[in-house]
Amino acid sequence: MTHSAAPATGIKRWLYTTNHKDIGSMYLIFSLIMLLVGGTMALLIRSELFQPGLQLMQPDFFNQMTTLHGVIMVFGAIMPAFVGMANWLIPMMVGAPDMALPRINNWSFWLLPFAFSMVLSTLFMEGGAPNFGWTFYAPLSTTYAPPSVTFFIFSVHIMGISSVMGAVNVIATIMNMRAPGMNYMKMPMFVWTWLITAFLLLAVMPVLAGVVTMMLMDIHFGTSFFDAAGGGDPVMFQHIFWFFGHPEVYIMILPAFGIVSHIIPTFARKPLFGYHSMVIATSSIAVLSFIVWAHHMFTVGMPLVGELFFMYSTMLIAVPTGVKVFNWIATMFRGSMTFETPMLFSIAFVVLFTIGGLSGLMLAIAPADFQYHDTYFVVAHFHYVLVPGALFSIIAGVYFWIPKWTGVMYNEAMGKFHFWMSFIGVNLTFFPMHFIGLAGMPRRIPDYALQFADFNMVASIGAFLFGLSQLIFVYNIVQCMRQRGCPASPEVWESAEGLEWTVDSPAPYHTFQTPPVIK
Amino acid sequence: MEIVTRIIQLTVLACISVSTHSAWELNMTKSATAIGREIHGLHMTIFYVCVAIAIVVFGIMLYSIIRHRKSLGATAKPFHESTVVEIIWTTIPLIILVVMAIPATQTLIAMYDTETSDIDIKVTGYQWKWRYEYLSEQEQGIDFFSTLTTSQDQMIGLETKSENYLLEVDNAVVIPINKKVRFLFTAQDVIHSWWVPELAVKKDAIPGFINESWTKVEKVGTYRGQCAELCGQGHGYMPIVVKAVSAEDYQAWVKEQKSKQLNANKVEELTMEQLMAQGKASYDKNCAACHQVSGLGIPPVFPALKDSPIALGDMEKHIDIVVNGQPGTAMAAFGEQLTPTEIAAIITYERNAWGNNKGDSIQGAEIVSFKQAQGQ
Numbered sequence: 001m002t003h004s005a006a007p008a009t010g011i012k013r014w015l016y017t018t019n020h021k022d023i024g025s026m027y028l029i030f031s032l033i034m035l036l037v038g039g040t041m042a043l044l045i046r047s048e049l050f051q052p053g054l055q056l057m058q059p060d061f062f063n064q065m066t067t068l069h070g071v072i073m074v075f076g077a078i079m080p081a082f083v084g085m086a087n088w089l090i091p092m093m094v095g096a097p098d099m100a101l102p103r104i105n106n107w108s109f110w111l112l113p114f115a116f117s118m119v120l121s122t123l124f125m126e127g128g129a130p131n132f133g134w135t136f137y138a139p140l141s142t143t144y145a146p147p148s149v150t151f152f153i154f155s156v157h158i159m160g161i162s163s164v165m166g167a168v169n170v171i172a173t174i175m176n177m178r179a180p181g182m183n184y185m186k187m188p189m190f191v192w193t194w195l196i197t198a199f200l201l202l203a204v205m206p207v208l209a210g211v212v213t214m215m216l217m218d219i220h221f222g223t224s225f226f227d228a229a230g231g232g233d234p235v236m237f238q239h240i241f242w243f244f245g246h247p248e249v250y251i252m253i254l255p256a257f258g259i260v261s262h263i264i265p266t267f268a269r270k271p272l273f274g275y276h277s278m279v280i281a282t283s284s285i286a287v288l289s290f291i292v293w294a295h296h297m298f299t300v301g302m303p304l305v306g307e308l309f310f311m312y313s314t315m316l317i318a319v320p321t322g323v324k325v326f327n328w329i330a331t332m333f334r335g336s337m338t339f340e341t342p343m344l345f346s347i348a349f350v351v352l353f354t355i356g357g358l359s360g361l362m363l364a365i366a367p368a369d370f371q372y373h374d375t376y377f378v379v380a381h382f383h384y385v386l387v388p389g390a391l392f393s394i395i396a397g398v399y400f401w402i403p404k405w406t407g408v409m410y411n412e413a414m415g416k417f418h419f420w421m422s423f424i425g426v427n428l429t430f431f432p433m434h435f436i437g438l439a440g441m442p443r444r445i446p447d448y449a450l451q452f453a454d455f456n457m458v459a460s461i462g463a464f465l466f467g468l469s470q471l472i473f474v475y476n477i478v479q480c481m482r483q484r485g486c487p488a489s490p491e492v493w494e495s496a497e498g499l500e501w502t503v504d505s506p507a508p509y510h511t512f513q514t515p516p517v518i519k
Numbered sequence: 520m521e522i523v524t525r526i527i528q529l530t531v532l533a534c535i536s537v538s539t540h541s542a543w544e545l546n547m548t549k550s551a552t553a554i555g556r557e558i559h560g561l562h563m564t565i566f567y568v569c570v571a572i573a574i575v576v577f578g579i580m581l582y583s584i585i586r587h588r589k590s591l592g593a594t595a596k597p598f599h600e601s602t603v604v605e606i607i608w609t610t611i612p613l614i615i616l617v618v619m620a621i622p623a624t625q626t627l628i629a630m631y632d633t634e635t636s637d638i639d640i641k642v643t644g645y646q647w648k649w650r651y652e653y654l655s656e657q658e659q660g661i662d663f664f665s666t667l668t669t670s671q672d673q674m675i676g677l678e679t680k681s682e683n684y685l686l687e688v689d690n691a692v693v694i695p696i697n698k699k700v701r702f703l704f705t706a707q708d709v710i711h712s713w714w715v716p717e718l719a720v721k722k723d724a725i726p727g728f729i730n731e732s733w734t735k736v737e738k739v740g741t742y743r744g745q746c747a748e749l750c751g752q753g754h755g756y757m758p759i760v761v762k763a764v765s766a767e768d769y770q771a772w773v774k775e776q777k778s779k780q781l782n783a784n785k786v787e788e789l790t791m792e793q794l795m796a797q798g799k800a801s802y803d804k805n806c807a808a809c810h811q812v813s814g815l816g817i818p819p820v821f822p823a824l825k826d827s828p829i830a831l832g833d834m835e836k837h838i839d840i841v842v843n844g845q846p847g848t849a850m851a852a853f854g855e856q857l858t859p860t861e862i863a864a865i866i867t868y869e870r871n872a873w874g875n876n877k878g879d880s881i882q883g884a885e886i887v888s889f890k891q892a893q894g895q
Contacts, residue, residue: 052684054674059752060817127820133749139726140709140751144646144849146820228727234710235725269589271599299712299747300723301704301730304631308624315616319609326608329576332583336595339588347584351577358569365619367626368562370721371547374712374747439544440716442747445755447674449686449745454543 007509015110018102019509020087023109025405027084028398030112032474034076035391037120039467041069046429046463049456054447062446063131068119070134071152074252075159076116078386081394082255083108083166086194088405090170092500092507093188095179095516100172101165108165115158122148133444135245138226138237142218149219153212160205167201170194179499181518185279188498189272192279193258196286200247200254203290208244211237235300242293250289253385254282256353256393257324260346263400264328266496267343268335274327281320281327288317298369307366314364318357325354340493341415345396348388348423356384359434374444377437383430387466392422395473403488406480407506414476421469428462548716551738551763555719557626565619572615633731636701638694644704644711644724644746645851647753647808651692654703661776664856665690666804667756671812686743691760695769696736704730708851709751715744715759723748736763751849753808786859786883791867794880798868801861806869809849814873820849825873834881837866838889859886 007013007022017023045065048056057065087105091098099105122129127146130136141149174195178187187195214237217223224230226237257278265272272278295314298307328350337343359381363369372378403409432455437443441452448456479485488505503511550556587593639654645664653661665688672678674685681687694700704713704724714721722732736742744759764772789797803812809821816823824830829837841862844852853862860883870877 052680053676055676059755063749063752063754126818128817131752137710137749140749143847144709144751228725233727235728268587269595270597273599274601274605275599277605299721300725301728304628307627307631311623311627312620315620318616319612322612323605323609325576329580329583330604331599332580333587334593334596334598335583335587336589336593337584337587338590347580350580354573354576358573361569362562362565365561365565365623367558367623367630368565370630371558371562371716371719373721374714435543435545438547440548440744442714442745442755444749445745447685447755450680450682450684451544 016106018098018106020091020099020102020105021405021507021509023099023105024084024087024089026109027080027087027112030109031077031079031081031084031394032477034072034080034116035470036474038069038072038077039470041065041072043463043467045069046460048446049448050460051457052448052450052453057446059446060128060131063133063444064123064129066444067130067133067136068123071119071130072116073386074134074248075156076112076119078252078390078394079163080112082194082197082252083163085190085255085259085394085397085401086166086170089401089500090173090191090194091177092503092511093191093498094174094177094182095499095512095518096173096177097510097513099169100177101169104165105169108162108169111158111162115155115162118151118155118158122151125151135241136215137241138215138218138234142215142226145219150216153216156212157209160209163201164205167198167205170198171202174198179512179515179518185276186518188258189261189275189278190255190258193254193261193282196282197251197254200251200286200289204244204247204251207240208248211240211244214240235297238297238300239294242296243290245296246293247286247289249382249385250285252390253353254286256349256390257282259393259397259400260328260349262496262498263342263346263396264331264350266400266493267340267346268332268337269495270331270335271497272327273330273333274323277323278327281323284320285317288313288320292317295364295366295369298366299373311364311366315361318361318364321357325350325357338494340399341410341412341419342396342400344416344419344423345392345399348419349392349396352384352388352392352426356381356389359384372437374442375437376433376441376443379443380430380433380437383433387430388423388426392426395422398473398477400493401500402477402480403492404500404503404505404507406483407488407504408480408483408485409488409492410476410480411485414472418469418472418476421472422466425462425464425466425469429459429466430462432456432458432462550719551717551736551740551742552719552734553737554626554629554735555717557629558719561623561626564622568615568619630732633701633733635699636733637698638700639703640692640694640700641703641705642692642713642724644706644708644713644750644757645856646708646751646849647746647757648856649692649711649713649757649759650707650856651690658773658776660780661773662780663690663776665692665760667758669756671803671807683743685756686745686758686760688758688760691741691762693762693764693769693772694734694736695766696739696763697766699733699735701731701733704732708849710748711746711750711757712748713744713759714747715742715761717742718744718761721747736761739763739765756808786863786887788882788884789860789864791880794864794867795871797861798864798866799872801857801865802868802872805853805857805861806865814869814875824869825875830869830875831877834866834879835889837870838862838881838886841866842886842890843893854890859883859890862886 125148130152132141214225218225224232226232226234261272292314294310363372436452436455441448490504491501547562550559641652641654643650648664648666650664668687668689669685673680704722706724706726711724713724718734720732720734722730740763742761746757810816810824814825842854844850863881863883863886867880
């Protein structure tokens with residue numbers, strides 16, 4: 001070993017690091033910052049929608065906020081948080097000393113601050129930031145877009161490169177660096193779900209890169225991919241976008257399934273029920289995710305047969321998803337449960353994600369979707385799967401593993417307070433959106449008719465409660481990072497299973513330089 | 520299954536007797552059409568299925584959370600695999616889905632049946648208004664734009680908001696009851712989506728493409744909706760108002776529209792004051808969303824008109840850009856959207872407002888001859 005065992009000091013440590021733990025920490029801190037930025041935008045949106053009328057901003061700025069909120073939360077908060085966890089945990093869980101491609105790992109992280117600085121800088125450009133929604137449908141995002149769209153396209157390319165490199169790294173690590181004896185069916189669920197997620201990323205990020213490149217061509221090089229006047233097809237944009245977009249939503253939820261599958265068995269003091277069926281269900285969801293994309297487009301005027309195909313395939317997704325939920329409940333059943341913060345967030349995940357799943361089943365019924373499509377019902381649905389779904393699982397995971405990462409136990413009372421404030425806040429924000437959607441409020445409007453006023457006010461109050469309570473989370477994390485709190489034991493939890501609990505807390509800078517023995 | 524759906528529909532209709540426009544509304548809007556009620560029935564059925572699943576799943580979970588906790592001395596039973604159980608909870612949802620798919624398929628087939636319509640209306644989405652062209656022989660020539668009438672002052676709180684705030688238009692689309700009306704949707708610029716909840720019709724209006732949908736309204740009434748697809752900054756400001764009327768009222772309306780259409784291109788000579796007054800009104804309604812009431816625009820996408828080379832330059836060029844638009848940009852061609860008099864008033868206003876003080880003016884007749892010279 002020519003490498004020194006201790007990390008370099010100062011800024012160089014973070015710029016040059018190839019250590020999976022350092023890079024994991026940077027990803028996690030970056031995503032936390034993005035969560036706060038995107039969250040601030042959400043609060044601006046909810047402030048404008050607090051009551052009817054235009055109070056705080058012009059409609060164009062409102063559209064910029066909804067667009068950036070979506071882009072930042074999806075690509076800046078949720079995805080990097082999962083990659084950060086993958087970095088920290090996958091090598092330790094499979095008994096590897098590091099990720100397989102450490103330099104690529106460094107690069108894929110350091111691309112992100114540049115990509116998002118560019119996205120945020122569009123706010124200060126002439127004509128303003130992108131204002132066409134995070135789904136950027138052409139021709140609104142091409143012919144009719146502000147000039148900053150070019151910077152948006154470039155930063156999407158950078159994010160895509162970063163994601164693809166991250167995915168390659170995860171696949172290479174899992175396939176090549178498992179400790180001897182750890183065959184595929186012995187891998188922890190988080191590793192399994194990330195392996196499948198990485199393949200999804202590899203498959204669809206290039207599709208996203210393709211579609212934004214076609215936009216770039218339309219805007220600057222005179223092509224007409226999405227311009228009907230030049231023989232192009234605006235609907236084709238949506239097909240390509242959602243061929244990326246639907247697997248993308250599973251990219252944001254499969255690692256969450258993995259995290260919860262670690263936490264629930266730990267606090268139920270029972271092994272995960274149906275490990276094999278969990279692996280099969282995750283794989284089935286991934287495969288199905290490629291043939292359901294047009295359920296986002298039931299109203300574009302597809303032929304009847306197309307509508308029926310996408311309705312049936314979408315309904316089918318409910319089956320493997322149901323299996324996962326049933327397995328988690330069977331894991332809790334006849335267990336010996338305790339309710340520490342990670343468990344509370346995981347239980348809330350199961351309940352609220354299921355609510356989001358059930359409204360998804362409603363949206364799958366194509367005739368009814370004609371009434372739901374592009375309303376607040378859809379906004380309620382996808383926020384239920386992304387906030388108390390993906391985000392709660394990330395929060396649960398941070399509470400669960402932060403003692404391992406920092407060597408310090410987080411403040412349990414504060415964690416529980418954070419949970420209850422978040423739980424109440426999230427439901428107060430998003431549940432009424434089902435009602436205003438059904439009553440007929442379209443999404444992405446800066447002002448609304450008077451009959452939607454009451455529930456909008458409730459949602460806005462909930463949003464502030466939810467948003468502000470995340471500051472408790474930030475404080476709790478920062479305290480751990482500053483080493484304020486009780487030191488954690490190597491096992492941390494009474495009955496946690498997995499290789500990561502066999503090393504010290506905090507995990508040493510280098511772990512498993514000699515592979516562990518797997519029984 | 521049909522009976523079950525019917526019972527659910529009736530129960531739902533009985534339960535939700537409050538007005539659709541009341542606040543704190545919880546459920547999907549009641550429909551004024553048979554197919555809308557079918558959709559509502561499907562919505563309720565799938566909703567009850569979801570509630571039933573939720574009760575069972577969350578019930579077991581809650582039981583387990585209450586009973587199987589360590590603090591009560593529960594000890595873990597380490598069972599963790601059962602193929603039989605897995606097969607059961609894969610099969611039951613599958614059966615529920617197949618049962619749901621049958622009525623959903625039937626309704627979808629009915630929604631797609633746009634054949635044998637009595638009246639055809641072409642609906643075109645513009646940033647940010649709707650255009651309605653009646654295509655059937657009897658209504659030949661009826662063609663108008665429908666624009667939001669809610670004032671800026673109501674939006675910024677200087678005036679009390681009216682009952683139909685943001686849901687009111689100058690020209691409603693009028694259809695007769697109990698007739699199958701087919702809509703043909705397209706768009707001029709970006710994608711819009713025409714949605715009236717009570718008719719249960721939502722269809723994207725896509726530039727270069729034509730989509731179809733239909734309705735058969737049973738009750739006389741006014742039905743309001745909104746654009747459902749993000750189409751730029753005016754997305755929240757292009758409502759839809761459908762007036763369903765009796766056969767006689769419809770005939771009378773058609774007659775009135777036809778005579779109105781004949782007089783549409785008549786122009787009259789206006790004084791400078793009249794031009795400026797009408798110009799301001801038409802400008803605020805049609806141009807201010809982009810170029811702003813102040814004329815300052817939102818550069819660079821929506822250029823300022825104050826001190827602009829167009830407004831202070833050659834008259835011919837100014838007329839051309841308003842009548843024909845600027846292809847490849849958000850500037851629409853207003854030649855067919857507005858009357859010659861309105862266009863003349865707007866141009867005069869733009870040349871003289873906000874300190875532009877160009878001093879010249881133009882009459883509707885000159886717009887007519889400009890358009891004729893271009894073969895329009």
